[in-house]
Amino acid sequence: MDITKLSAFEMRKKISKKEISSKELITAHFNRIEEVEKDINAFITLNKEEALKSAEKVDEKIVKGEQIGLLAGLPIGIKDNIVTKDLRTTCGSKMLENFIPPYDATVVTRIKEADGIIIGKTNMDEFAMGSSTETSYFGPTKNPIDTERVPGGSSGGSAAAVKSNEVALALGTDTGGSIRQPAAYCDIVGIKPSYGIVSRYGTVSMANTLDQVGVFGRDVKDAVFMLSAITGYDKKDSTSFNNPEGTIIFGSFPEEIDYRDYLKGMKIGIPREFTYEGMDSRINEEIKKSIKIFESLGAEIEEISLPHIEYGLAAYYIISTSEISSNLARFDGVRYGYRAKEYNTLDELYTNSRTEAFGEEVKRRIMLGTYSLSRGYAEDHYKKALKVRTLIKNDFDKAFSKYDIILSPTCPILPFKLGEKAKNPLAMYMGDLFTVPVNLAGLCAMSIPCGYVEGLPVGLQIIGDRLKEANIIKAGLGFEGGVKNGL
Amino acid sequence: MITKEQVEHMASLAKLKFSEEEIDEFTHKFSEVLNYVEKLNEVNIENVEPTYGVNSHTQVLREDVVQEGLSRQEVLQNTKEDQYGYFKLLKIVE
Numbered sequence: 001m002d003i004t005k006l007s008a009f010e011m012r013k014k015i016s017k018k019e020i021s022s023k024e025l026i027t028a029h030f031n032r033i034e035e036v037e038k039d040i041n042a043f044i045t046l047n048k049e050e051a052l053k054s055a056e057k058v059d060e061k062i063v064k065g066e067q068i069g070l071l072a073g074l075p076i077g078i079k080d081n082i083v084t085k086d087l088r089t090t091c092g093s094k095m096l097e098n099f100i101p102p103y104d105a106t107v108v109t110r111i112k113e114a115d116g117i118i119i120g121k122t123n124m125d126e127f128a129m130g131s132s133t134e135t136s137y138f139g140p141t142k143n144p145i146d147t148e149r150v151p152g153g154s155s156g157g158s159a160a161a162v163k164s165n166e167v168a169l170a171l172g173t174d175t176g177g178s179i180r181q182p183a184a185y186c187d188i189v190g191i192k193p194s195y196g197i198v199s200r201y202g203t204v205s206m207a208n209t210l211d212q213v214g215v216f217g218r219d220v221k222d223a224v225f226m227l228s229a230i231t232g233y234d235k236k237d238s239t240s241f242n243n244p245e246g247t248i249i250f251g252s253f254p255e256e257i258d259y260r261d262y263l264k265g266m267k268i269g270i271p272r273e274f275t276y277e278g279m280d281s282r283i284n285e286e287i288k289k290s291i292k293i294f295e296s297l298g299a300e301i302e303e304i305s306l307p308h309i310e311y312g313l314a315a316y317y318i319i320s321t322s323e324i325s326s327n328l329a330r331f332d333g334v335r336y337g338y339r340a341k342e343y344n345t346l347d348e349l350y351t352n353s354r355t356e357a358f359g360e361e362v363k364r365r366i367m368l369g370t371y372s373l374s375r376g377y378a379e380d381h382y383k384k385a386l387k388v389r390t391l392i393k394n395d396f397d398k399a400f401s402k403y404d405i406i407l408s409p410t411c412p413i414l415p416f417k418l419g420e421k422a423k424n425p426l427a428m429y430m431g432d433l434f435t436v437p438v439n440l441a442g443l444c445a446m447s448i449p450c451g452y453v454e455g456l457p458v459g460l461q462i463i464g465d466r467l468k469e470a471n472i473i474k475a476g477l478g479f480e481g482g483v484k485n486g487l
Numbered sequence: 488m489i490t491k492e493q494v495e496h497m498a499s500l501a502k503l504k505f506s507e508e509e510i511d512e513f514t515h516k517f518s519e520v521l522n523y524v525e526k527l528n529e530v531n532i533e534n535v536e537p538t539y540g541v542n543s544h545t546q547v548l549r550e551d552v553v554q555e556g557l558s559r560q561e562v563l564q565n566t567k568e569d570q571y572g573y574f575k576l577l578k579i580v581e
Contacts, residue, residue: 102561196542209540238547239540314524325501332502334574336565346577347502355504363503367494367513368520370501384527386537391530393538426519442541466541 004032008074008168008222015073018062022055022073026117029075033119033166039147042161044080044138045088046120051075054117061115070229070250071116077161077170080121081128081204082213084108091204092124092136092154095337095357105202106237107171107213107230114229119167123157126359127328128173128206130154131181131431134422135361142418145187145457149415152182155216159186162216169226170216175206176316177410177435179214180447184410184459187449189223189476190216194466195442196241197248198227199234207323208239210316210439220448220476225250227469241467248469259481262474263297269304269403274434276310279412286451286458287409293482294407294475304399304406308391312437313429315392318372318385319440325369328362364425393441400465405475408434410447410459438463446472448479489517 003011003025014020030048037043058073078084081091083101085108090096104112111118125135133141133156143151144164151160155172159182162170172179174192183190192214203213213230217223228250233242270291275284295301333339333353340352358366372381399406411431421428438445443466450460460479464472494514498505505513559572568575 099565102557102564195540235549239542241542308530311527311530314526317520318524318527334566334576335562339567343577346579349577350502351504354502358503363501363505364513364516366501366503367497367517370497371489371493371517371521374497374500381524381527383537384530384532385524386539387532387535388527388530390535390538391532393541425516426523429520440538 003028004165006168007219008217009225011074011168012072015058015062016068022058022117023052025073026051026055026075026119029119029166036144036164036166039142040144040160040164040166041139041141042122042157042164042166043077043120044090044092044123044136044157047087047118050087051117051119058115058117069113069115070225071111071114071169074116074169075119075167076111076116077119077122077158077167078108079155079158079170079172080124081173081206082107082171083202083204084118084121087118087121089121089204090138091128092126092138093357093359093362094137095331097137097338099336103202106199106234108202110230110232116229122155122161122170125154125156126362127204128154128175128178129324129361129365131177131428132416132418132421133157133182134418135359137359140418143185143415146415146455148417149456150185150418152185152415154178156182158216159183159188159190162186162188162218169222171230172214172216173203173206174212174214174439175210175320176439177432179216180410180435180445180459180461181431183216183447184457185415187457188216188218189220189446189448190214191223191227191446191472192438192444193227193231193469194444196239197231197467197469199237199240201234201236205327207320208327209323210320212439220446220473220480223446224248224473243467248473252470259478259485260297262478262481263294263299266294266299266405266471266475267403268294268299268301269399269406270301271304271306271309271406271408273306273309274408276412278430279409280414280453282453283409283412283414283458286453287407287460290450290460290479291407293479293487296487297478297482302403304403306392306395306399306437308388308395309437311388312392312440313433315385315388316432316436316440317368317429318381319389321365321369322372322382323369325366325373328366331357361425389440392437396437396441396443396465400468404464404471406463408461408463410434410461414453414456414458434461442466444469444472446476448476450483489514489521
């Protein structure tokens with residue numbers, strides 16, 4: 001039996017029953033990494049020595065009969081924009097090539113407290129800017145399904161690592177779709193939780209009113225399992241919700257419930273705006289088949305309208321780049337990060353350090369944000385985008401007053417070949433068309449595999465209202481059960 | 488349409504430097520993205536309030552309790568140059 005192929009849930013069971021040890025499990029994963037990593041490049045930094053030590057500690061706890069955490073002994077990958085004490089955190093950038101954080105992000109602390117084992121830091125688009133993991137300073141990650149194609153971005157390393165069995169679970173971040181889009185491209189499950197239910201403390205901000213830490217698993221149960229471990233109020237994050245409703249408790253979704261019961265009577269809206277000319281029609285066909293599965297399991301389906309959704313991407317690029325230009329101002333070469341060797345003035349120190357260490361996409365977005373926030377344009381661009389954000393949020397609020405979930409494709413296009421869209425940023429941005437409105441409104445959403453087109457995976461996006469994670473989880477479990485049972 | 492001069496001005500504000508060739512390419516790509524975002528002009532935003540963040544509970548306050556911070560050594564461990572326990576910079580005041 002290849003233990004790296006088990007689900008995280010099964011691994012946890014076997015560890016607690018002493019059928020396998022955590023050390024055995026972690027060693028098997030490092031062997032797997034050695035085997036596939038040269039083709040995939042899912043990791044920037046590995047944490048082998050520490051991981052094996054931590055696994056031994058978990059095994060000792062089990063031998064002594066001590067209580068073990070939810071993630072006890074499980075191999076976990078962490079996106080490299082989430083800080084890890086004494087373990088290099090690069091954000092996929094030359095700017096932070098040698099940065100060793102002096103503290104852990106709250107999500108990392110929670111994983112450690114739950115006895116999870118951190119295998120390493122996963123590859124990503126530089127500072128989470130991109131939709132293909134091609135903008136990483138450490139080279140692109142490749143899609144395990146077809147290594148000539150991208151794994152999606154910006155959490156492409158985490159998604160690829162989970163898909164190729166290098167880890168069982170992984171953390172990603174999602175600002176405009178950076179968990180859901182790579183989940184769709186790599187044929188796994190990715191959840192972007194409601195804004196505020198997972199702490200962002202220790203996550204390097206890209207666009208802080210949109211960023212959320214979220215999870216990857218090979219099935220819904222695994223992803224929810226991981227989400228349960230990291231969710232909850234954090235006093236270190238002023239945007240964190242102190243609300244028990246926002247807490248996912250894994251036990252609330254017991255195994256005994258038949259998958260058919262999750263979807264009975266669920267009210268589902270299908271926005272007519274989520275189809276457009278440039279979309280791959282074969283993806284639409286797969287989505288239609290998926291909707292039939294929901295229908296056959298007792299859900300009530302209706303077409304709805306979200307009239308302002310088509311402006312989501314434009315508003316997103318103004319808002320996110322404005323926040324980016326402000327957040328990335330901290331990288332000045334003084335306290336940490338890359339410092340240019342040659343400079344004569346303080347201004348040159350800043351400019352040369354930033355120019356030499358940031359990649360093209362990062363510079364492009366900083367520039368667009370600087371423009372949007374500059375005098376004379378702020379009212380025209382930034383303020384207008386924030387008002388459109390209100391309209392998008394209102395559209396969703398209205399829809400969720402009547403419907404439990406909304407379904408859409410995760411992406412309008414299939415995973416593309418490496419380099420194919422690198423020269424055309426706008427074409428790449430279009431890939432996020434269906435995911436960005438969710439971040440603008442702070443909602444929760446899941447991408448779940450729903451079919452194939454010529455061997456390439458298609459993702460279905462299940463969108464839920466703020467703090468109503470339970471609805472998207474029920475929908476995911478019901479749909480997944482239906483697919484597994486041949487519906 | 489954005490001009491080369493505007494792009495150069497943005498670069499100086501953002502503390503970034505570009506070659507002539509890069510400025511040309513940037514101006515071109517920048518214009519494409521700006522044309523796309525012009526789409527927002529189609530929306531009627533009269534009497535609409537802006538949404539800065541989705542959570543309503545902003546300005547959370549807490550008791551000001553003194554806590555242990557990072558040590559000086561930890562704070563300085565990632566800098567390229569430090570001196571006398573501080574970040575080292577060029578002299579800016581004569």
